[in-house]
Amino acid sequence: MIGSPSTDLTSKFALDTKGLGELKQSAKAGSPAALKEAATQFEAMFINMMMKSMRDATPQDGMLDNQQTKMFTSMLDQQMSQNMAKRGMGLADVLTRQLSANGMGAQALAIGADGYPAAAGKAAAAAQGLAPLDGSMRPGMDAATMLRTGAGQPGAPALPLTTDSGRVQAPHVRAFQEKLHVHAAEAERATGVPAKFMLGQAALESGWGKRMIRNADGSNSHNLFGIKAGPGWKGKVATAVTTEYVNGRPHTKVERFRAYDSPADSFKDYANMLSRNPRYGKVLASGADASAFAHGLQRAGYATDPQYAAKLTRIIKHSLA
Structure with a gap:
């Protein structure tokens, strides 16, 4: 032998x-x-x-x-x-x-x-x-x-190692999905929106967790969805420079954003916003259609980037498992 x-x-x-x-x-x-x-x-x-x-x-x-x-x-x-x-x-x-x-x-x-x-x-x-x-x-x-x-x-979580298109996930993508999929699943139960769709939006807004909004002391705001702090927000606030599009042209602005104690709180607040704000009614009714979800968000005014829906659809379909 x-x-x-x-x-x-x-x-x-x-x-x-x-x-x-x-x-x-x-x-x-x-x-x-x-x-x-x-x-x-x-x-x-x-x-x-x-x-x-x-x-x-x-x-x-x-x-x-x-x-x-x-x-x-x-x-x-x-x-x-x-x-x-x-x-x-x-x-x-x-x-x-x-x-x-x-x-x-x-x-x-x-x-x-x-x-x-x-x-x-x-x-x-x-x-x-x-x-x-x-x-x-x-x-x-x-x-x-x-x-x-x-x-x-x-x-191991109930996640495949390859995307729907058959590509093996990049390590940073899989790490992002594994870290947050539990919170996304809870948000799915609250809204009916597939967890994968919300993970895709969190990835787009936060650069796969690499471009998180920071508090004044440098700590993480855990704001995964880029939600701004309007007059009605009573929680913590973080200030950051952001890009807004006006008539298709980018403009740099300083805005106030919501800050959370954890990623779980960020998902909960996001799910609450989708469920209670009437303008996202069609987004909740988009079912399992990634493109309809992404374009519904853009039509509802979630983001001003004219390519927002296309970017989000591409992440959901080709990057996430």
């Missing part, structure tokens, strides 16, 4: 086909070490998918960008994915526990010719009797589905 050191592909060149062949042999022999290594390779594949998504979102039309640089960048990303997977982010451990508990070996991950394990077919998974893990996996769910939905990860 081939020992574990020879099957540790994370310490080798990402395109080492000899190491892949050794891993295949260990998988056929039923080596427990091979299962762990195959799971680690699956994790490397996932990390590489995230890196590819980030590369695709970055402009690549500079003077030094060409097919050759793209090829070498891709090779570098594969090697970095291998190295990062060796340190681990948890997915390999989940896969190993799940497959071991159901008597499945490394071949369940169907190691492919590209050096990364591909997803086991649904029929093969069903034949192996793949059982639910914490109620999140179902018989017949293959590894690709587990990767896409995040099923089986301890404490």
Whole structure:
């Protein structure tokens, strides 16, 4: 039997086909070490998918960008994915526990010719009797589905790892959604507006949480939705410079904004505003249509940016899971 050191592909060149062949042999022999290594390779594949998504979102039309640089960048990303997977982010451990508990070996991950394990077919998974893990996996769910939905990860929220368009979420987008989705879900119960829509608006208004309005002492106002402090507001106030559009032209102004003690309070106040202000009645009636929701907000006067609805629709449809 081939020992574990020879099957540790994370310490080798990402395109080492000899190491892949050794891993295949260990998988056929039923080596427990091979299962762990195959799971680690699956994790490397996932990390590489995230890196590819980030590369695709970055402009690549500079003077030094060409097919050759793209090829070498891709090779570098594969090697970095291998190295990062060796340190681990948890997915390999989940896969190993799940497959071991159901008597499945490394071949369940169907190691492919590209050096990364591909997803086991649904029929093969069903034949192996793949059982639910914490109620999140179902018989017949293959590894690709587990990767896409995040099923089986301890404490994982019910959020997929990819967007509706099939793109892997950027890490900062997923971190933003995971941090706030509980508050958004509560606001959804209060308003009927899908949580994803409200998360999209919070992302647009706050720059994914990176451009939060600050109080005078520099502390966070937790104003995720850019709601201003009008005459009727009795709570805390933060002052900030903002851009307003008049007849389509931008103007810089200093405005007073509402300040909250927590993100949860921000979502509650936002939900209360949508529910009680008559001008947002059509927004609440937009149902599950992201475009109708975004354009309804703009028509109701929520924002003066003429591109506000288009920006919000794009975030909801293409960035959020």
